[in-house]
Amino acid sequence: MTRKSGGARVRGGAPLPLLVPALIGLAFLLVPLLALLVRAPWTSMPELLTSPEVWQALRLSLICATAATAVSMVIGVPLAWLLARVDFPGRGLVRALVTLPLVLPPVVGGVALLMALGRNGVVGQWLDSWFGITLPFTTSGVVLAEAFVAMPFLVISVEGTLRAADPRYEEAATTLGASRFTAFRRVTLPLIAPGIAAGAVLAWARALGEFGATITFAGNFPGRTQTMPLAVYLALQSDPEAAIALSLVLLAVSIAVLAGLRDRWMTAS
Amino acid sequence: MTGTGAEGLDARLVVERGSFRLDVSLTAAPGDVVALLGPNGAGKTTALRALAGLAPLSDGHLRLDGGELDRTPPESRPVGVVFQDYLLFPHLTALDNVAFGPRCHGAGKAEARAVAADWLDRMGLAEHRGAKPRRLSGGQAQRVALARALATRPRLLLLDEPLAALDARTRLDVRAQLRRHLADFEAVAVLVTHDPLDAMVLADHLVVVEDGRVVQEGTPAHIARHPRTDYIAHLVGLNLYRGRAEGHTVRLDDGTAIVTTEELTGPAFVAFPPGAVTLHRDRPTGSSARNLWRCEVAGLETHGDQIRADLTGELPLAADLTTVAAAELDLRPGATVWATVKAAQTHAYRD
Numbered sequence: 001m002t003r004k005s006g007g008a009r010v011r012g013g014a015p016l017p018l019l020v021p022a023l024i025g026l027a028f029l030l031v032p033l034l035a036l037l038v039r040a041p042w043t044s045m046p047e048l049l050t051s052p053e054v055w056q057a058l059r060l061s062l063i064c065a066t067a068a069t070a071v072s073m074v075i076g077v078p079l080a081w082l083l084a085r086v087d088f089p090g091r092g093l094v095r096a097l098v099t100l101p102l103v104l105p106p107v108v109g110g111v112a113l114l115m116a117l118g119r120n121g122v123v124g125q126w127l128d129s130w131f132g133i134t135l136p137f138t139t140s141g142v143v144l145a146e147a148f149v150a151m152p153f154l155v156i157s158v159e160g161t162l163r164a165a166d167p168r169y170e171e172a173a174t175t176l177g178a179s180r181f182t183a184f185r186r187v188t189l190p191l192i193a194p195g196i197a198a199g200a201v202l203a204w205a206r207a208l209g210e211f212g213a214t215i216t217f218a219g220n221f222p223g224r225t226q227t228m229p230l231a232v233y234l235a236l237q238s239d240p241e242a243a244i245a246l247s248l249v250l251l252a253v254s255i256a257v258l259a260g261l262r263d264r265w266m267t268a269s
Numbered sequence: 270m271t272g273t274g275a276e277g278l279d280a281r282l283v284v285e286r287g288s289f290r291l292d293v294s295l296t297a298a299p300g301d302v303v304a305l306l307g308p309n310g311a312g313k314t315t316a317l318r319a320l321a322g323l324a325p326l327s328d329g330h331l332r333l334d335g336g337e338l339d340r341t342p343p344e345s346r347p348v349g350v351v352f353q354d355y356l357l358f359p360h361l362t363a364l365d366n367v368a369f370g371p372r373c374h375g376a377g378k379a380e381a382r383a384v385a386a387d388w389l390d391r392m393g394l395a396e397h398r399g400a401k402p403r404r405l406s407g408g409q410a411q412r413v414a415l416a417r418a419l420a421t422r423p424r425l426l427l428l429d430e431p432l433a434a435l436d437a438r439t440r441l442d443v444r445a446q447l448r449r450h451l452a453d454f455e456a457v458a459v460l461v462t463h464d465p466l467d468a469m470v471l472a473d474h475l476v477v478v479e480d481g482r483v484v485q486e487g488t489p490a491h492i493a494r495h496p497r498t499d500y501i502a503h504l505v506g507l508n509l510y511r512g513r514a515e516g517h518t519v520r521l522d523d524g525t526a527i528v529t530t531e532e533l534t535g536p537a538f539v540a541f542p543p544g545a546v547t548l549h550r551d552r553p554t555g556s557s558a559r560n561l562w563r564c565e566v567a568g569l570e571t572h573g574d575q576i577r578a579d580l581t582g583e584l585p586l587a588a589d590l591t592t593v594a595a596a597e598l599d600l601r602p603g604a605t606v607w608a609t610v611k612a613a614q615t616h617a618y619r620d
Contacts, residue, residue: 171323172356174343177373177421186369190360 041241048245057231065207068146076154084162110216141218146207154199161195205257278457281329291481302458304472312481313461349418353430357402364398370421388416408439428460465504507540528559529617536620545614546588549607558609
């Protein structure tokens with residue numbers, strides 16, 4: 001990509017056994033996206049995107065992804081701080097468990113959430129009988145499912161930033177009379193704000209695209225739990241044009257996220 | 270030192286970390302400036318961190334103005350710290366950096382800023398109030414760090430290598446300014462440095478720490494005249510030997526004798542500056558010098574217009590001579606030379 005890496009370039013062109021699979025690989029990634037653009041029903045697009053069903057799904061998706069990101073920040077940043085700054089036994093194991101949702105099939109996450117927070121779940125039965133709170137198959141359930149899958153992205157990003165930040169700033173703050181929490185709030189938090197922002201964007205993008213855990217834990221009820229990815233999947237069976245239109249919206253959002261993070265990733269490498 | 274009363278600092282700092290053990294006693298009265306001087310890794314910074322509460326004491330005690338501080342968390346200690354690389358908060362302006370302490374001590378925003386502005390004015394930084402730390406020069410950052418530490422009105426001011434991060438030119442100015450500010454400071458100041466010049470200019474009491482222990486303490490003048498370890502002797506530029514005195518002769522463990530003008534008995538040190546050594550190509554005849562040793566040149570080093578010869582042989586010593594003299598003697602590593610030192614140029618004192 002960058003001109004500066006020209007020194008590493010192979011002179012006289014790449015050998016064919018490498019060039020051919022490389023181009024196939026590139027095509028494999030790009031052709032489906034191009035196909036989406038080619039087959040897009042451009043003429044009926046405005047109409048499709050303003051239909052109440054699409055608008056409803058889009059609105060729900062944005063609200064739930066934002067709420068899930070907010071939840072992730074409120075509990076994820078302190079968790080990242082704990083992992084980065086407090087030395088406790090089994091810290092390595094806890095970190096591994098935190099990152100598990102990154103590799104876990106989202107459907108499994110959804111099933112696990114049902115077992116925990118379902119009406120008869122380990123925790124859910126108490127929520128139901130004591131507080132009358134039911135989470136599965138509700139909009140709150142969507143937020144929880146998305147947060148479950150997306151929060152590790154935020155935690156990993158923030159923890160990395162915290163590790164790179166000099167802990168002696170916190171020490172300096174305590175010698176000036178700041179409690180550990182004040183030091184965190186007034187010194188550490190502003191210092192790691194870029195890392196939190198990057199983590200939040202990643203988590204938000206992941207939450208927006210979340211499908212498996214959401215449909216398993218929250219179901220697929222239009223207006224209540226049917227987010228964009230669910231709507232796309234459903235529309236593909238009844239109204240393929242609408243599915244393409246919705247997919248394009250999600251593609252546009254992804255490209256926007258990538259553009260927003262590009263500077264950070266370029267400088268991080 | 271008069272720090273035994275209720276006022277001031279009275280501490281014995283014991284910190285154990287793995288195989289390293291720091292055990293240092295410090296006393297100081299309000300107004301005193303104490304320098305912890307020692308080589309890297311001696312435990313000076315650990316001692317400072319223990320005073321600040323950033324490293325827990327394994328044993329010992331820490332009393333400041335009569336109050337026990339051992340178990341007080343760092344945020345509740347009346348202690349101000351100037352860190353080696355200052356650690357100014359990069360997201361805050363100079364003014365808000367200095368106002369941070371007063372804010373944490375309960376002052377309102379406007380009040381804290383007024384206090385901070387006053388401190389910055391005193392440091393001659395009035396026009397840099399709004400500057401972020403990265404826009405400040407090394408010397409300015411050092412003064413902001415000092416103002417930030419002083420703004421909480423600490424009863425103990427700690428400075429970790431306060432001049433180490435500065436270039437040679439800035440250092441001179443900042444050292445002079447820091448000396449004035451420390452002279453104005455009414456409570457106890459403890460500074461850590463590996464630079465003997467900083468220690469001697471800034472402090473009125475030196476505590477020399479090696480390997481986690483205090484090896485010598487006293488006024489700068491006393492320590493410069495009476496070094497007790499090779500490290501200090503090297504710092505102040507003296508040859509130093511330890512032996513037993515019998516009258517005017519101090520005999521070292523290997524039998525080598527050094528004649529002095531002082532008359533002592535028992536364990537003693539002898540010191541003389543490298544400039545007191547005269548070198549000869551051949552065994553001198555008719556020299557009035559009472560001390561004569563056969564040596565071998567181990568190394569040569571240029572110090573300004575002088576050459577410092579590192580000698581081994583009957584007595585390991587450092588000798589200073591001019592470039593001309595070195596050329597005439599044809600000095601080179603491995604050459605044999607005779608070294609003479611007049612008894613009057615040596616200085617013997619009790620161990």
